[in-house]
Amino acid sequence: MNAPASSPSPLLRQLPAGFDALHCEFEDVLFCLPVDLTLNGETTSAWLMVSETTCAVAAMQADAVMVQSGPFHLDHADKARLLQTVGSAFLQLRIDGVYVNVARFSNGLREMHGRGVTQIKRLLAGDAFQDEALTSKSETICSDCGMALPAAKAPCPRCTRKGGIFTRTLGLMRPYWSSILMLLGAMIVGVALDLVPPILTRYLVDDVITPKANLHWLPWILGGLVAAALFSTALNVLIGRTTSFVGTRITKELRERVQTKLLGLSVDYYNRNSAGSLMSRVMGDVEYFQSFVSQVAQGFLLNVLLVLGIGTTLFVMNWKLALWVMVPIPFVLLGTMIYWKVVYPRYYRVWDSQSKMSQSLHGLLQGIRLVKAFGQEEREQERFAKSAAYVQASKRSLEMSAATFNPMMGFVFGLGGLIVWNAGGRDVLDGHITLGTLMAYFGLLGRFYSPVQSLSNFSSWVTGFIAAGQRVFEVLESNNQLEQPEQPKTIKRMQGRIELRNVTFGYDPYAPILKNVNLTIEPGQFVGIVGKSGSGKSTLVNLVCRFYDPQEGQVLIDGVNVRDLAENDLRKDVALVLQEPFLFRATIAENIAYGRPEADPISIVHAARAASAHDFIAKKVAAYDTRLGENGAGLSGGEKQRLSIARALLTDPRVLILDEATSSVDTESEQQIQEALAHVCKGRTTIAIAHRLSTLKNADVIYVVDDGRIAEHGTHDALVESNGIYAKLVKIQTELSRLEAA
Amino acid sequence: MKSNIIPFHAPTSSVTVRRLHADTITLTRDSHAMLTCTISGDALPYRGVCALLLFPISRPDEWVSLRFTDATDKDREIGIIEDLRAFPEDTQQLIRESLARHYHEQKIVSIVSIQQRYGQLFFKVRTQRGEEEFVTPWRQDRAEDWGTSGRVLLDALNNRYLIPDMNALKPRELRLLRTYIYW
Numbered sequence: 039m040n041a042p043a044s045s046p047s048p049l050l051r052q053l054p055a056g057f058d059a060l061h062c063e064f065e066d067v068l069f070c071l072p073v074d075l076t077l078n079g080e081t082t083s084a085w086l087m088v089s090e091t092t093c094a095v096a097a098m099q100a101d102a103v104m105v106q107s108g109p110f111h112l113d114h115a116d117k118a119r120l121l122q123t124v125g126s127a128f129l130q131l132r133i134d135g136v137y138v139n140v141a142r143f144s145n146g147l148r149e150m151h152g153r154g155v156t157q158i159k160r161l162l163a164g165d166a167f168q169d170e171a172l173t174s175k176s177e178t179i180c181s182d183c184g185m186a187l188p189a190a191k192a193p194c195p196r197c198t199r200k201g202g203i204f205t206r207t208l209g210l211m212r213p214y215w216s217s218i219l220m221l222l223g224a225m226i227v228g229v230a231l232d233l234v235p236p237i238l239t240r241y242l243v244d245d246v247i248t249p250k251a252n253l254h255w256l257p258w259i260l261g262g263l264v265a266a267a268l269f270s271t272a273l274n275v276l277i278g279r280t281t282s283f284v285g286t287r288i289t290k291e292l293r294e295r296v297q298t299k300l301l302g303l304s305v306d307y308y309n310r311n312s313a314g315s316l317m318s319r320v321m322g323d324v325e326y327f328q329s330f331v332s333q334v335a336q337g338f339l340l341n342v343l344l345v346l347g348i349g350t351t352l353f354v355m356n357w358k359l360a361l362w363v364m365v366p367i368p369f370v371l372l373g374t375m376i377y378w379k380v381v382y383p384r385y386y387r388v389w390d391s392q393s394k395m396s397q398s399l400h401g402l403l404q405g406i407r408l409v410k411a412f413g414q415e416e417r418e419q420e421r422f423a424k425s426a427a428y429v430q431a432s433k434r435s436l437e438m439s440a441a442t443f444n445p446m447m448g449f450v451f452g453l454g455g456l457i458v459w460n461a462g463g464r465d466v467l468d469g470h471i472t473l474g475t476l477m478a479y480f481g482l483l484g485r486f487y488s489p490v491q492s493l494s495n496f497s498s499w500v501t502g503f504i505a506a507g508q509r510v511f512e513v514l515e516s517n518n519q520l521e522q523p524e525q526p527k528t529i530k531r532m533q534g535r536i537e538l539r540n541v542t543f544g545y546d547p548y549a550p551i552l553k554n555v556n557l558t559i560e561p562g563q564f565v566g567i568v569g570k571s572g573s574g575k576s577t578l579v580n581l582v583c584r585f586y587d588p589q590e591g592q593v594l595i596d597g598v599n600v601r602d603l604a605e606n607d608l609r610k611d612v613a614l615v616l617q618e619p620f621l622f623r624a625t626i627a628e629n630i631a632y633g634r635p636e637a638d639p640i641s642i643v644h645a646a647r648a649a650s651a652h653d654f655i656a657k658k659v660a661a662y663d664t665r666l667g668e669n670g671a672g673l674s675g676g677e678k679q680r681l682s683i684a685r686a687l688l689t690d691p692r693v694l695i696l697d698e699a700t701s702s703v704d705t706e707s708e709q710q711i712q713e714a715l716a717h718v719c720k721g722r723t724t725i726a727i728a729h730r731l732s733t734l735k736n737a738d739v740i741y742v743v744d745d746g747r748i749a750e751h752g753t754h755d756a757l758v759e760s761n762g763i764y765a766k767l768v769k770i771q772t773e774l775s776r777l778e779a780a
Numbered sequence: 781m782k783s784n785i786i787p788f789h790a791p792t793s794s795v796t797v798r799r800l801h802a803d804t805i806t807l808t809r810d811s812h813a814m815l816t817c818t819i820s821g822d823a824l825p826y827r828g829v830c831a832l833l834l835f836p837i838s839r840p841d842e843w844v845s846l847r848f849t850d851a852t853d854k855d856r857e858i859g860i861i862e863d864l865r866a867f868p869e870d871t872q873q874l875i876r877e878s879l880a881r882h883y884h885e886q887k888i889v890s891i892v893s894i895q896q897r898y899g900q901l902f903f904k905v906r907t908q909r910g911e912e913e914f915v916t917p918w919r920q921d922r923a924e925d926w927g928t929s930g931r932v933l934l935d936a937l938n939n940r941y942l943i944p945d946m947n948a949l950k951p952r953e954l955r956l957l958r959t960y961i962y963w
Contacts, residue, residue: 075884077813077881078877078880078881079880079881079884081909117853119853123881123882123883123884124882124883124884124885124940125883125884125885125938125939125940126884128881133812135827135851136810136812136814136827136828137814137828137849138812138814138828139812139813139814139881142881144884144937144939145937145938145939146935146937146939148937148938178936178937179937185900185915186915186935186936186937187936188899188900188917188919188936189917195898195899195900196897196898196900310919310921311920311921315920382959383955383958383959383960383962386959386962386963387958387962390962390963394963508899508918511899512899512919745852745853745854
C-alpha cells in the first residue's frame, strides 16, 4: 500500500544508502530530497541529489542505481523554478533558454522541494547555501505526529485535541454552572414529586375506596395530591425560566463570539468559505446551542433520573411485574441505534441544502439588475426551484424518518402496556397483588415509558446538535489569522514612506502573483500603479494593507515591517477606497463616520465637502440623517464612491489607497471625484490604481506592473517617451477615446 | 553560458484565437525530452512546449492549448488544437505525453473506509495504483464537483483523488461517502 501523503521521507545531507556508484559525481552533495513520481507520473521512490555543481534524480532498481533524470550541470543553467501543474509539481532548470524538467513530485513534497528550489536559486546566483532554511519547521505537516495540517501553520488537530463537541460545549457553559446546578437540584426534587401521586393513589384505592374505610384520610390524600401538583408546577416554572435565561444568553454570547472570530479571520478565510455558509452558521447553527441546556437537563438528565427513580420504585413494588415492563427496552435501544445511523447524514444534507438556497437567493438579489438586463428571470426561477427542491427533498427525507420512527416506538411501548395488563391482571385475579398496586403500577408505567421514549427522541436532537456544533466550532477554532507580533511596534506620527523589499507573494504560495517586487514610495508622493488585469496591482496594495503576508521579502511603512506593526496603527493611518464602494444600512453621517464614530458633525461635513459629496447630501430631505438602503440603494455610483472617499478622509489617513476608485462611475462623476481627490491627496501618500491613465497624469511616479513584476517606472511624460508598455497603453486609450468621440 | 533565448513574437493579435492545424505544425522532442513546436510561417520554433486541456472534463480530446515560457518567464499560448484526433499518430502521442505531465490524480476505484476524528476525514481507498490512505480536513473546499456526477477529493496537501462517477460506486460506498461529503 502506498504511504499516506502526510508522511514524506526526510531530506538527507549525504547520498542515500546504496548510491555509492554516484559518489564521484556527487562527492560534495549538499542535500538530497525524496522524489515520489517519475517525469511521466508513475510512482517511484527516488532521490533528487544536489551538489554545488550538479543535480540529478536517481533510484535503486534491482540493487543498482538508475539515474532517472540528469545529471544537470548547474553552470549550464541560469534559473530554477517550481512549476505547479494539476496535482503535482516539477522542479525545472532553465538551460539554454528553455525550462527543463529535473524532478516531478506529488503535492505532498511540494513544501520540501519549494525550499530546495530556493537553495538551487541561491547556488545559481552564487549566494551561500543556507542549510538551516531546508530544515526549518514544516508549515504543512505536524512535526510531532507527522499528520498533514488542515491549513498551513494551523495547530495539529491530533496533538491539540480538544475533546468532542459535547465536551467543548460544556466548556462554553462554565459561566453558568450555578444556574445549571440549581436546575439539577430542582429536577431531582421534581422526580421525587413525580413518585408521590401513584403512591397516594395506591393508599386511596387499597385503604380507603376498596375497604370503604378510613374515610377521614380522603381529604389528606387529596390534599397531598394537590400539594404535589402545585409543587411540581412551581418547579416546572422555575426550570423553564432558568433554561430559557441560560439558553438565550448562551446563544447571544456564542453568536457574538463567532462574529468576533469571523472579524479576526484573514481575508484568505473568506476566499475559501462562502458568505451563505458562514451566515447559516451564525444564524442557524448557533440556535442549536440555545436548547443545549434544556435538552441536556430536561431531555437527558431529567429523563435518566426519572427512568432510574421510577424504575427502582417499580422493582421495589413488584420485581416480577417490573421485568415485564423492561421487555420493550432492548427493542427501543436497537431502534434508536439504527435510527441514529440512518438519520445522522441526513442532517448534514438539510444544512447543506439550506445553506445553498440561501447562497442562491443572496446571489440573485445582489445581481437582480443583471438578471433583468439579460432577461434571465425564467432561468433564475428554475435555478432557485432546484435549490428549493433540494431543501424539500432533504427535509422530507429527514422528517419522514422521524415520522416513521416515532410511531413505531409508540407501538413498542403500547405492547409493553398490554404485557403488563396481562401479567398484572392475572396477579390481581390470583390475589398476588392488590388492585391498588396495579393501578399505582400503571400510574408509574406511563411515567417510566415517557422518559424512555424522550431519551430515544433525544438521539434525534443530538444528531442535529453535533452537526451544527461541528460547524460552529470549525469557525471558533479556526486558526486562519495573520500572525500578530508579540510586542507590536508603534509609529507615533506616520510619515507614509512605503517600501516593498524583494516581495514575492502568491495566494497559492507556489504560484507567485508578485515576483521579487522592489519599490519605494516617499511620504506625500502621489503614486500611480497601472498594468493589465491580473498583473498583480491589487495584490500589491493588499500587502500594504496587510490583508496577506508575503512569502518572501518585506513590506515596510516608515521603516517598520508591517508584520511588526500594531494592527490599530496600520488601520488608523492607511485608508482604502475600493472600486465597488460598500455602504452600510445606516445614515449617511454614520457611514462617513464609520472609521471614527466619535467624529463631530463639523468633521463629517468637512470630509464630505472635501470629497465633493456635501452638495448632493445637503439636497436630500434628511440630508446627513438620510438612512441608506442595502449597500447605499438610492444613490448613484458616483455618489456612493464620494461617500466612501469622505469616509476614508475622515480618519485623516497618512496613506490613502485608491483601488480603481473611479473606474465604475460615469465621466462626469469621475471628473468630480478627480477634483475631490486632487484636493485630498495633498500632504498624504497616495497610491492610486487606475485603468484610465489620464487620471494619473499628475502622479509623481507611475509604476507599471506586468506579470507580477515592476516593468517600468517614472513620470507620465518619461514613460511615454521611453516607448514601453505604458506608452503602448496610452496609445491604445487615446485611440479608444478618439473612436468614442467619433 | 551560451544563451539562445527565444524572444516572444506574438503569433496573432492577443484577442484572436490561433487555431493550429495538422499540416502547419511539427512537434519534436529535444535532448531533454522537452517538446519543440515548429509552425510554418513563424520565424523561430517554440521550445519547451507543454499542452493543457481547455475543457478537461467535457472534451478531453479537444481544445488543447499549446504553451511555452518566453524569455521573460511569461507563460504564452502558441495556439489551440481544436481536435487532437485530427493530428498524425506521432504528434498525438507527443501531445498526450505532455498532457499526462500536466495532470496527476489518482482515480478512486472503491472506498474501503472513512473515519472522522478531530475534524479530519481519514480515507482508505483503492485507486488504480492500489490501496491508499489519505487525510483531509472536513471542509467543503476539499471536495470539488467533476462534471455532472464526479467528485475530486483533495487531501490536506492538495493531492487529488478523482471519483469519475459517484453513481458507479457501490451503494454502501456511496452512502458512506455521502455521510461525510454531503454537499
